[in-house]
Amino acid sequence: MKRISQHLIATALAVALGACATSPTGRSQMLLYSDAQLAQMGDQAFASMKEELTISNKRVQNSYVNCVADAIVAQVPSEVFGGEWEIVVFDDEQVNAFALPGGKIGVYTGLLNVAENQHQLAAVIGHEVGHVIANHGNERMSQSAVIGVGSEVVGQVLEQQEVAGSSAIMGAIGLGVQVGVQLPFSRTHESEADIIGLQLMAKSGFNPAQSVNLWQNMDAASSGERPMELLSTHPAPQTRIDNLKANMAPAMADYRAAPVYPSCE
Structure with missing residues (x-):
C-alpha cells in the first residue's frame, strides 16, 4: 500500500512540474493536455450539442450573431486557433x-433577450472566447486529474492507518477542495475571462463600457436567485462590474484605436 501511495505522489508531482504555463494575465497554470487533445474534445462536444439541441433557422438572427462573433474571433491569436470558427445559434x-x-x-x-445590443453580445462572446485563449478548460481538467490522484493517496493512508470515520473525513476533504480550491479557481477563471473579453471586444470595435450594462442586465434577469459568492463558480455581478470598471481605461483606449467599428444590428 505504501509503495502504491509513493508511486502516485511521485507521478502527480512529475506531471505537475512538467506542465507549467502562464495565462495571458500572468497567472501560473498547470496544463496537462495538448492543444490537439483539447480540440478533439471540443469537436466531439460540439457535435453532440448540435444533435441534441435545436439549431435556429432564423436568417436575421444568425447573421447578427455571426457578425459579432466574426469580429471577435478575428482578434484571436493564430496560435490559439488559426482555422475557421464554427458559430451556431441554438x-x-x-x-x-x-x-x-x-x-x-x-x-x-x-x-x-438580455444582451440588448451588439456591444453587450460582444462582451459575452468575448468572455467565452477568453476562456479558450486562457486555456481554462485544460486547466480545470488538469486540476481535477491531480486532485483525483491526491484524494486517492489520502484515502489509502487513512485506510492503511485504520482511521475511524475515514469515509466522513474523505467527504470533508472533498468539500474542502470544492470550496477552498475548485470554486475560487473557477471564479478566478471567470474574472480572467472578463478582462480578456474586455480587450477582445474593444479591439474589435465594440464599446467596452457596455460590458457593465450587460452585467447589470444579467443581475436584473437573475431576480436575485444566486448562491452566495463563496459557494458560486461565478463572481457576483457587482464584483464583475467592479473588476470591469477597474480595467476599463486601457480597454477604452483600444476601442478608440480600433480600425473598424462593426455594424451588426
Whole structure:
C-alpha cells in the first residue's frame, strides 16, 4: 500500500512540474493536455450539442450573431486557433453562450433577450472566447486529474492507518477542495475571462463600457436567485462590474484605436 501511495505522489508531482504555463494575465497554470487533445474534445462536444439541441433557422438572427462573433474571433491569436470558427445559434431560452477549443462558438437565443445590443453580445462572446485563449478548460481538467490522484493517496493512508470515520473525513476533504480550491479557481477563471473579453471586444470595435450594462442586465434577469459568492463558480455581478470598471481605461483606449467599428444590428 505504501509503495502504491509513493508511486502516485511521485507521478502527480512529475506531471505537475512538467506542465507549467502562464495565462495571458500572468497567472501560473498547470496544463496537462495538448492543444490537439483539447480540440478533439471540443469537436466531439460540439457535435453532440448540435444533435441534441435545436439549431435556429432564423436568417436575421444568425447573421447578427455571426457578425459579432466574426469580429471577435478575428482578434484571436493564430496560435490559439488559426482555422475557421464554427458559430451556431441554438434555439433555446438559456441566457448563455460558450466557446470550445478547436474554434467552436455556441449562442443560445435566450441570451439575445438580455444582451440588448451588439456591444453587450460582444462582451459575452468575448468572455467565452477568453476562456479558450486562457486555456481554462485544460486547466480545470488538469486540476481535477491531480486532485483525483491526491484524494486517492489520502484515502489509502487513512485506510492503511485504520482511521475511524475515514469515509466522513474523505467527504470533508472533498468539500474542502470544492470550496477552498475548485470554486475560487473557477471564479478566478471567470474574472480572467472578463478582462480578456474586455480587450477582445474593444479591439474589435465594440464599446467596452457596455460590458457593465450587460452585467447589470444579467443581475436584473437573475431576480436575485444566486448562491452566495463563496459557494458560486461565478463572481457576483457587482464584483464583475467592479473588476470591469477597474480595467476599463486601457480597454477604452483600444476601442478608440480600433480600425473598424462593426455594424451588426
